[in-house]
Amino acid sequence: MYIIFLGAPGAGKGTQAATLARELNLVHIASGDLFRQALEQETELGIQAKSYMEKGMLVPDEITIRMVLERLSTPDCESGAILDGFPRNLKQAETLDQALVQQAKAIDKVVYIKVSDKELLRRLSERWVCPSCQAPYHTTDSPPRVRGRCDRCDSELQKRPDDTAEAIKKRLEVYFAQTAPLIDYYCQTGKLLEVDGEGSVDEVRRRVVSALHHGELAYPRL
Numbered sequence: 001m002y003i004i005f006l007g008a009p010g011a012g013k014g015t016q017a018a019t020l021a022r023e024l025n026l027v028h029i030a031s032g033d034l035f036r037q038a039l040e041q042e043t044e045l046g047i048q049a050k051s052y053m054e055k056g057m058l059v060p061d062e063i064t065i066r067m068v069l070e071r072l073s074t075p076d077c078e079s080g081a082i083l084d085g086f087p088r089n090l091k092q093a094e095t096l097d098q099a100l101v102q103q104a105k106a107i108d109k110v111v112y113i114k115v116s117d118k119e120l121l122r123r124l125s126e127r128w129v130c131p132s133c134q135a136p137y138h139t140t141d142s143p144p145r146v147r148g149r150c151d152r153c154d155s156e157l158q159k160r161p162d163d164t165a166e167a168i169k170k171r172l173e174v175y176f177a178q179t180a181p182l183i184d185y186y187c188q189t190g191k192l193l194e195v196d197g198e199g200s201v202d203e204v205r206r207r208v209v210s211a212l213h214h215g216e217l218a219y220p221r222l
């Protein structure tokens with residue numbers, strides 16, 4: 001089972017994708033996390049991606065596609081995966097479709113999490129993340145139990161370097177120009193499920209589960 005989470009930066013894709021992956025026992029592949037890990041480990045990939053990420057630009061397709069397809073080809077993804085942050089433009093979506101077809105696989109559903117621009121800005125500008133386990137926090141919506149520390153692993157929370165006003169603006173621009181057209185692309189294949197992304201994390205989670213239930217697939221474990 002292959003599910004894509006689609007939505008703007010700040011829509012809550014990462015949070016929902018991680019939860020669903022746990023519930024369905026599928027691998028969660030977040031392209032942004034893969035890049036951030038590579039950056040932290042100072043690998044060649046990290047060095048290549050750094051300047052693009054800091055500016056809020058897309059990392060070139062060649063690099064991104066290779067990284068995600070490599071991750072998808074490992075044995076733990078054999079029975080499926082949840083993709084979050086990829087594909088982010090038409091070229092990536094088409095390449096992914098082709099790669100899956102070659103393995104007699106296909107995307108099952110695309111969950112599009114819809115959030116207003118105003119809410120996206122509010123969320124991104126007050127976002128904090130755990131550098132060790134990637135858990136996200138928000139100053140007022142979902143503060144950590146102890147100020148500045150991760151609930152799960154006690155690491156010191158950080159601002160993402162691309163959560164500056166300037167980079168946020170760029171990421172949203174890139175999203176509307178390049179990623180939003182994928183809504184149509186997947187709608188045409190009948191795979192798109194639109195979910196209202198405003199409200200609490202749990203409200204959105206329930207909407208995601210119910211959208212998947214009402215989709216044609218059977219999700220026995222949910």
Ligand code: ADP
Pocket residue numbers: 008009010031032033035052053054056057058059060061064084085086087088092162171
């Ligand atoms: P967000 O969705 O909050 O913008 P991500 O963590 O998904 O953040 O991605 C962070 C950055 O990593 C992006 O701004 C971009 O530079 C890079 N990136 C992630 N996924 C892709 C992708 N599919 N194609 C190109 N660049 C990507």
Ligand code: ZN
Pocket residue numbers: 130131132133134135150151152153154155
């Ligand atoms: Zn943590």
